[in-house]
Amino acid sequence: MNRALQSLRPRLACVRFSSGITKTTPADITKENAKFDEVTHTGQVNPNIAMNLIAERPAQDCGAERIVFCDGGHPALGHPRVYINLDKPGVHACGYCGNRFYNSHVTKGEDLKIEHLNC
Numbered sequence: 001m002n003r004a005l006q007s008l009r010p011r012l013a014c015v016r017f018s019s020g021i022t023k024t025t026p027a028d029i030t031k032e033n034a035k036f037d038e039v040t041h042t043g044q045v046n047p048n049i050a051m052n053l054i055a056e057r058p059a060q061d062c063g064a065e066r067i068v069f070c071d072g073g074h075p076a077l078g079h080p081r082v083y084i085n086l087d088k089p090g091v092h093a094c095g096y097c098g099n100r101f102y103n104s105h106v107t108k109g110e111d112l113k114i115e116h117l118n119c
Helices: 001-020 050-056 111-112
Strands: 067-070 082-085 091-094 100-102 115-118
Touching: 082 091, 082 115
Parallel strands: 091 115
Antiparallel strands: 067 082, 091 100
């Protein structure tokens, strides 16, 4: 058994030392030699953030309904269904997507400037 191990030992040593695999370590990477995709990552922020796009949408008039639900537009692709109480005058926003609702029987004129966030 010893002879078998002794005969394999020099071969393993040769394989270990002759392997040409090299890896770059984090210490080897600098700003000058770092590789990244400059086409897709421009470092610029998209000015059309969701907050501004939702603010452009007008609030939905729900008529005489006191309670409405918001599910993000689609049950499978939106968010969990949230029930929003519209008893107080003003515009009530969904806490997930920001869609706004109001009850036209309770909210009149200047009350549209009052905003509530329902989570």
